[in-house]
Amino acid sequence: MTSPNRGARPQLIRTLNEQLLLDEVRRRGKTSRSELARATGLSKPTVALALASLETAGLVQHAGMRTATRGRAAALYEIRSDAGFVLGLDVGREYIRGAVADLSGAVRTRDSRRSRATTGRGRVRELSRLATELLERATARHPDVVVHTVIGSPGVLDPERDALRMAANLPEWERPSILASLRSTFGTGTVIENDVDAAAVAERDHGHGRDVSTFAFVSIGTGIGMGVVVDGRLHRGAHGVAGEIAYLPIGVEHVSPAEARRRGALETAAASAAVVRGARSAGMREPLSARAVFEAAAEGDARAQAVVAHEVELVAKALATVVAVVDPELIVLGGGIGRAPGFAEAVTRSLAQIAPVMPEVRASALGDDVVVDGCIACGMEELWQRVLASRGLDRGTAAAV
Numbered sequence: 001m002t003s004p005n006r007g008a009r010p011q012l013i014r015t016l017n018e019q020l021l022l023d024e025v026r027r028r029g030k031t032s033r034s035e036l037a038r039a040t041g042l043s044k045p046t047v048a049l050a051l052a053s054l055e056t057a058g059l060v061q062h063a064g065m066r067t068a069t070r071g072r073a074a075a076l077y078e079i080r081s082d083a084g085f086v087l088g089l090d091v092g093r094e095y096i097r098g099a100v101a102d103l104s105g106a107v108r109t110r111d112s113r114r115s116r117a118t119t120g121r122g123r124v125r126e127l128s129r130l131a132t133e134l135l136e137r138a139t140a141r142h143p144d145v146v147v148h149t150v151i152g153s154p155g156v157l158d159p160e161r162d163a164l165r166m167a168a169n170l171p172e173w174e175r176p177s178i179l180a181s182l183r184s185t186f187g188t189g190t191v192i193e194n195d196v197d198a199a200a201v202a203e204r205d206h207g208h209g210r211d212v213s214t215f216a217f218v219s220i221g222t223g224i225g226m227g228v229v230v231d232g233r234l235h236r237g238a239h240g241v242a243g244e245i246a247y248l249p250i251g252v253e254h255v256s257p258a259e260a261r262r263r264g265a266l267e268t269a270a271a272s273a274a275v276v277r278g279a280r281s282a283g284m285r286e287p288l289s290a291r292a293v294f295e296a297a298a299e300g301d302a303r304a305q306a307v308v309a310h311e312v313e314l315v316a317k318a319l320a321t322v323v324a325v326v327d328p329e330l331i332v333l334g335g336g337i338g339r340a341p342g343f344a345e346a347v348t349r350s351l352a353q354i355a356p357v358m359p360e361v362r363a364s365a366l367g368d369d370v371v372v373d374g375c376i377a378c379g380m381e382e383l384w385q386r387v388l389a390s391r392g393l394d395r396g397t398a399a400a401v
Helices: 008-028 033-040 044-056 120-139 176-186 195-206 257-262 265-270 272-281 290-298 302-326 343-351 367-390 395-400
Strands: 060-066 074-079 084-091 095-102 107-114 146-153 156-158 163-165 191-194 215-220 224-230 233-235 330-334 360-363
Touching: 008 033, 008 044, 008 074, 008 367, 033 044, 033 074, 044 060, 084 120, 084 195, 084 367, 095 120, 095 367, 107 120, 107 367, 120 146, 120 176, 146 176, 146 195, 146 367, 163 176, 191 195, 191 367, 195 215, 195 224, 195 233, 195 330, 195 367, 215 302, 224 265, 224 302, 257 265, 265 272, 265 302, 272 290, 272 302, 290 302, 302 330, 302 343, 330 343, 343 360
Parallel strands: 084 146, 146 191, 215 330, 330 360
Antiparallel strands: 060 074, 084 095, 095 107, 156 163, 215 224, 224 233
């Protein structure tokens, strides 16, 4: 009697061959059938048949011809980049930012705008409008493609409340209704990623972190946070709060117990609002911002220099704790204060006096879009799996046959 599973075996083999070729095309970029046959060990007829099937499914496409000095020119193939898109969004107190990248990882469009929202729902509406405009620009000719959304946000997920916490800088952002509203607006598959963790991923893939295996990305601006990459992988911790250095008890003598519990002692004592408070206490006039204080210090204002020196001391103490616990090869400073001219060098000098060993300390060169770029990097593999699933070619299905 014929086994009921025998009919499935040829389909399984075809699916596995197609998956193998897809992974190879994705890794190599533009490549020919002969190169794919050599790389995978499949016969040229098998490669040709699988590529034809993948082209019909809309996963690969012709990418021109490679001319040869002898023999026939070779047809080239590549992943069809418009088969899916990642929407990356960064929600901050002062700005919202976003970008759309295609399946190849190339950014099709990006934008940022100042947030005017005073409520959590108002901020969700702002994100929705920005996302709609970005997707219209990037996917206008491809209305039915797979879109995977990753939102970089302050805070971490509290699974018991199904809400964000540790997001005190965004009004009403810790209410359960906000997370429900984000899922309703962007889809139930939307991923909410801690913004500084996303920035650390961007630094790992595109910035100074490419050259080391273990580093810390420390963001100092409106808030304070850290993303830790250990042996090339983002470290989240048992409860997702690894890197929440805002809660280090540093500068606690200047902070009320209530604020220390709500925002963290370090963040209350050393984020941008604290720099402004310190400058006002020193007699500097308004309008003030942390950037203005740093600029005044660079121009020789003694009051501003004292405020900046205090900021350097607090940050160096926090980084000494990071060095003692994580022992990173590199610390990258981000955020408006972290990337201020000369700040990384000043922190390095202060840190060298108190740290057990000295990592390199560098200012991030990735700019204001680092969280958005990190969201895109975080979302690419999930997008790839969703595109495969939409074509009936996901790994889970193949393994289960």
